[in-house]
Amino acid sequence: MRHMSSKLRVTAVAAGLACIAPLACKKESRAAGEVSRNWMPAQQPAYMGVAASQVQTAIKTRLAAAPPAPLKADEWNHVKSLYTRFNQSLLWLDDKGVHQPRVSALLNAIANADMTRAWDGEEGDQWTQFADEFDDTNRSIWARFLQDVAIERADRVLDIGCGCGQTTRDAARLAHEGSALGVDLSSSMLAVARRRAEAEGVTNAEFQRADAQVHAFDPGSFDIAISRLGVMFFDDRTAAFTNIASSLRPGGRLAMLAWQDITKNEWLMTVRETLASGRDLPMPTPGVPGPMALADQDDVHELLGRTGYESIGLTSIEEPVWFGADAEAAYQFVGGIGIVKGLSDGLDVGTKAAAHERLRAALRAHETPEGVRFDSAVWLISATRT
């Protein structure tokens, strides 16, 4: 982090470099309130993302003390930036007219703050700009989801990390006597989602900016929680999946898509290999916030088993991802996605150009009459709320 500009760090985090470069990440807090100390050494190359900042950890520690310990100057600055971003009452004035932190609001605002900065910033804007391309990339995977997961006509659906909302709108059409709520961190993606729902005449879909890890959903108010690749970015998975479980009625269903191991995802391996440029990039570790967070079957069973679910199952879906009609169109899209930027922005000009030429060549090698396609593998993770 020390070697990374804040702009690049944000890009890298959202790009899932937390996963591609797992050692750079803060390890998940496995118990509520547990403070992570698993930080990378200072020599992190610039492409490595960091999932949460040390100052946030320090703030959490101080606030968790009984009574809460006073914050230091840099911590107050961080609180100030959160205050601006979240526009909510994080502070109160004591009887001497001094601002004091409102502990629970502040802790909630801190949850996933780096992911929020990324998704509600540059990364979200990029997804907004290429909304159609991202939907097209995952269309075969999404078709399999809809085939395998029966959304009933009266279901109340929660779509976690709904992005630009294609999945929420599809769910709302299936649940035409029910409703669908899409939640996401990204204001710009949610704006697209709302516009498209209106344009498509989908009247039973709503969208809300919320962090699914901590948002106070009405307890038991959903029949099914779904997600297409939006559930791997939680700073505290235990808190997140417990919170999602409490939003479901007893017997309610969870059905979500998450990437399998990187080695099963030709597209990610190709990006990584073409852009490595002589660097020895570490392999991602399941459990760390980022695209591979739910890649390990045993880990997912254990996680969901202790956060309020039963009948847990993982089904492998192996469908191609689609990047464009031809290699040039694919490059215009893939060349700017977060993971590519994160892996190549730290390279010097010549090395970066060579890396991108290798990426172009790989896209050309994957041209088919149906467009540029790569193998991929996701888990369809299903469970029932206890």
Ligand SMILES: C[S@@+](CC[C@H](N)C(=O)[O-])C[C@H]1O[C@@H](n2cnc3c(N)ncnc32)[C@H](O)[C@@H]1O
């Ligand atoms: C890989 S994108 C997938 C978007 C969408 N589901 C799709 O398939 O197009 C991941 C999404 O999860 C959202 N996200 C990440 N962490 C989140 C959180 N804690 N709460 C709500 N949304 C979150 C991001 O803002 C982003 O839109």
